[in-house]
Amino acid sequence: MKLPAFDYAAPATVAEAVRLLGSRPGAKALAGGQSLIPTLAFRLAAPPLLVDLRKINELRHIAFDANAVRLGARVRWRDIEDDGQLGAAHPLLVAAVGHVAHYQIRNRGTIGGSLAHADPAAELPGIAVTCDATIAITARKGERTIAAADFFTGALSTVLADDELITELRLPAWPRARRWAFEEFARRRGDFALAGVALFYDLDAQGYVRNAHIGVIGACHRPHRVPQAEAALNGRRCDAATIGTAAKALQTALEPPSDLHASAAYRRALAGTLLERALAATL
Amino acid sequence: MKVSFELNGRPVQAELEPRMTLADCIRHELRQTGTHVGCEHGVCGACTVIVDGAAVRSCLMLAVQAEGASVTTVEGLSDAEKLSPLQAAFRKHHALQCGFCTPGMLTTAHALLTEEPQADKARIREVLSGNLCRCTGYIAIVDAVYEARAAYQK
Numbered sequence: 001m002k003l004p005a006f007d008y009a010a011p012a013t014v015a016e017a018v019r020l021l022g023s024r025p026g027a028k029a030l031a032g033g034q035s036l037i038p039t040l041a042f043r044l045a046a047p048p049l050l051v052d053l054r055k056i057n058e059l060r061h062i063a064f065d066a067n068a069v070r071l072g073a074r075v076r077w078r079d080i081e082d083d084g085q086l087g088a089a090h091p092l093l094v095a096a097v098g099h100v101a102h103y104q105i106r107n108r109g110t111i112g113g114s115l116a117h118a119d120p121a122a123e124l125p126g127i128a129v130t131c132d133a134t135i136a137i138t139a140r141k142g143e144r145t146i147a148a149a150d151f152f153t154g155a156l157s158t159v160l161a162d163d164e165l166i167t168e169l170r171l172p173a174w175p176r177a178r179r180w181a182f183e184e185f186a187r188r189r190g191d192f193a194l195a196g197v198a199l200f201y202d203l204d205a206q207g208y209v210r211n212a213h214i215g216v217i218g219a220c221h222r223p224h225r226v227p228q229a230e231a232a233l234n235g236r237r238c239d240a241a242t243i244g245t246a247a248k249a250l251q252t253a254l255e256p257p258s259d260l261h262a263s264a265a266y267r268r269a270l271a272g273t274l275l276e277r278a279l280a281a282t283l
Numbered sequence: 284m285k286v287s288f289e290l291n292g293r294p295v296q297a298e299l300e301p302r303m304t305l306a307d308c309i310r311h312e313l314r315q316t317g318t319h320v321g322c323e324h325g326v327c328g329a330c331t332v333i334v335d336g337a338a339v340r341s342c343l344m345l346a347v348q349a350e351g352a353s354v355t356t357v358e359g360l361s362d363a364e365k366l367s368p369l370q371a372a373f374r375k376h377h378a379l380q381c382g383f384c385t386p387g388m389l390t391t392a393h394a395l396l397t398e399e400p401q402a403d404k405a406r407i408r409e410v411l412s413g414n415l416c417r418c419t420g421y422i423a424i425v426d427a428v429y430e431a432r433a434a435y436q437k
Contacts, residue, residue, distance in 0.1 A: 002324065008284065008301030008347055030345075037304075037343045038324040050301070055350060078337070102413025103391065104328060107337040108344065189412045 003040040010052040014059070014138050020164030022140045024049045029165055031074055032108035034101070035117035059112070059167060064089055068134075069171040073112025079268050081106065090174050092131070092200055095182040096123040102190040112166040115151070118158045120257075121192035121218040123184070125152055128169060129223045130198040130215030136168040145170075152222040157259075176203055179238075181278035183219065185270055187261075188194045194217035194262045195250060195271040197250075201233060209233045214246075214275065219256035219267035228253040229275065243279045247272040288349045289360040290315065291359030301347050306330040308346035309356060311318055317357040317386050321415070328414030332356050338394035357386035368434030369393055369427070370382040380418035387414050392428040400435035402428075 007024075011017045021027045029047040030036055039045045051061060059074040062083050069090045071080075080097045089095050100123050101109060114124040115135060128135070128148035136145050140163055146209055151158050160166065184196030196219075201212040212233040214226045229250040236242045256267035287296045290313060297312040309318050310333070318341060321327035325343040330339045333355040361367035366374065369392055369409045388411065395402055395410045402410070407428050408421070416424065 002307075003302040003304070005300065005302050008345070010347075010350075030348075031344055033345070033348070034325060034340075037345070040302075041324045041342075052343075052345075102328070103395070103410040104331055104338045104340045104341070104413050105325065107339050189409070200318060 034109035077106035126217035306341035376427040
């Protein structure tokens with residue numbers, strides 16, 4: 001369908017953007033538009049005002065410091081793909097982003113848009129939650145940060161208020177020796193995954209798993225870590241027996257949705273298989 | 284709202300509502316109907332155009348977002364008389380049947396080969412996975428794009 005009517009503004013600063021967002025209840029920020037425009041085309045949303053972020057250059061940074069990898073909200077999938085340092089600085093992020101959508105969408109879709117849209121099958125929210133990332137938000141009354149785990153409240157739902165703008169995603173710095181893997185299954189390349197698993201862990205001097213982080217997308221109502229599966233790994237060697245135990249723990253813990261794409265039982269079984277594959281890939 | 288941008292090398296202007304997509308602006312306001320609109324929600328790739336060098340879906344971009352940009356549609360890939368090497372390769376390989384998806388295939392492949400003239404068949408397939416064709420089965424399309432690489436070598 002054609003899009004519903006809305007007013008449009010393209011401010012040059014974050015301050016002006018949040019002022020505009022606060023000026024009309026239901027106003028929405030527009031970045032790449034690769035989720036928002038289809039939502040409008042389906043008439044699932046009819047915001048009175050779109051605040052286009054295209055002139056706000058301060059949100060396009062990819063920066064590294066001792067504690068974090070920092071991505072501006074307007075960083076596109078394409079920018080992550082093309083960045084020379086991210087492959088070493090955060091290999092799990094780069095691997096997961098490799099599964100996002102198609103060529104044309106990757107040229108416009110942004111990380112801020114993906115976080116705000118909060119599709120439970122989207123890769124970036126899953127990485128943010130798995131990695132204990134922090135999301136920086138600016139509102140008229142000031143800035144705040146929120147843990148990714150507290151940001152997503154359900155399918156397409158977040159704690160973001162109408163007059164708030166996501167400005168940055170901060171992923172904790174990544175030790176070079178860390179083991180990691182990302183696995184997802186979609187019926188066609190670039191489609192949303194029926195299920196996906198992101199994970200990392202560190203090994204101690206004796207070769208035992210420490211600090212296991214396992215996150216799920218697709219087979220869930222919002223991306224989340226799975227402490228039961230992490231507990232099955234921590235303090236053990238990552239061998240075939242441990243992998244089997246972790247996969248069972250994951251399957252027991254999940255409460256996947258059923259829809260026309262896949263049943264809950266299928267998604268649960270798939271997530272277990274993906275976890276087995278992911279852990280095997282870390283060996 | 285008034286929007287000004289460059290379309291296939293010529294400056295253009297239109298007066299339109301903010302809700303108008305770039306695809307509809309190009310077709311209805313600027314009367315360049317080579318760009319096809321299939322699904323209107325970013326799935327089929329038929330409406331792909333090139334904005335400042337990057338292939339994008341013109342149904343997922345507002346026309347007002349193209350302010351100041353350089354936009355290339357299928358009409359801009361060759362002059363009126365002669366097929367471009369990419370278009371000639373499509374013809375040689377019979378890489379179309381009904382032709383509805385072809386403008387999006389050509390703009391996508393042109394953007395790809397301009398950036399990556401060494402793209403192998405796996406990369407070509409990956410990139411074209413964002414463009415649906417319900418007639419040909421893709422084999423001829425991939426062959427045509429692969430053969431056209433020669434014309435893009437720097």
